[in-house]
Amino acid sequence: MDPISDAELVVSARSGDVDAFTVLVERYRLPALRLAYGIAGDEAEDAVQDAFVKTFRKLHTFRPGSAFRPWLFTIVANEARNRRRSMSRRASLELRVREQPQSAATAADAPAIEHDQRRRLVAAVNELADNHREVVALRFFAGLSESETAEVLSCPLGTAKSRLSRALDVLRTALGEEVTL
């Protein structure tokens, strides 16, 4: 059974259907949370909540026929940036990896990335400049395509690609021999 499309749900949500909007929220809550975490650290949850509320109230401005996902993530990213700017404790921006061990089933299927490697990687991400960290969060944490990433950043595709490339170069330099190209 095919899920209801974003466009259909948006049509219904625009008329005030909270249930339809809730389906959209559930569809995008996790990647939105990951994106906001990448930008605003511990403020992520509040940022995502605010973003969804604003999205719902701005639905009347959404252009029919355009893609909902980059539009939503633009609002999420804006909210997260606002949170980041207003934060007083820099430490709460620091990203962490979960400490609990993986289940056996997950471990068997997962790529060969050790927990220590994740911690070194997240430490390197924490050292990125804000604009580099943001493009990494859009592309890899939220799972957006390159073109969607460019749309959220309001920049040409080439600009988004080069920014991402520079961010990855910084990470490779920080991680040294540990990563492949």
Add this chain to the structure above:
Amino acid sequence: MIDLELALADLAEHLDHPASEHSAAELRRRLVAPVRGRRDFRPSTRALLVAAAVCAVVATGVVAIAPARQAVADWLGIGAVEIRRSDLPPGAAPSTTSKSSASTVPGATGPVRTATAARRLAAARKVARFTIVTPSLASAGALADVEIDHRVPGGLVALTYERFTLLEIATDPTEPPPLAKLVPGSTPVQRVTVSGRPGLWIAEAHEIGYIDRSGRFESDTVRRSGPVLLWERDGVTYRIEGLRSLEDAQAVAATLS
């Protein structure tokens, strides 16, 4: 040696980001909450918009769904039903409209609130496109609030009493919405007669799903609703929400005039 892009994708799965179990319920409360500072978005209007999505099952969709759902689908096909759902767990079930009414008249209690509701009822009766009925049963309690929304095709009126909420919804049968709500067959649904008209009693908190234009049904595993008595009469769909017993709900319905 690790592939950096794969490692970043893997990292996304292992980030220790906050994820409160209560965030979904909290978000829903905010979505239906009053919007301050915008005259065109009054609290009552927002609450009603949530309540207002009126559904009519497309005939082909009814055919396509499972028999266990047929009873509900049949009924939905002849009337309209509001789709607001409570975030409260099964067994809690009070009307969310009751909550919103408290904020609609800040600080108002007892006679003050009742007088305000009476004025709103009189105003609603002047503009509604159908005859608004009210229960005459003393045990219904005082009328706490009245809300009307003209943006719902045909109009919608919500009457909030102390013990329950009564919604009266008229629909434009020529313009069905693109999505419809449907109670899954796993939820006990009792066919009942309400003042001589066919209706439904959904005694338990129940799940909600959607039917698209092609008749496909997709369950929404997040939203649930409490006990509801539904029936239709003369082009108006009535819904009583918040009473735990069918007998109580039918008693209220029998006195509507």
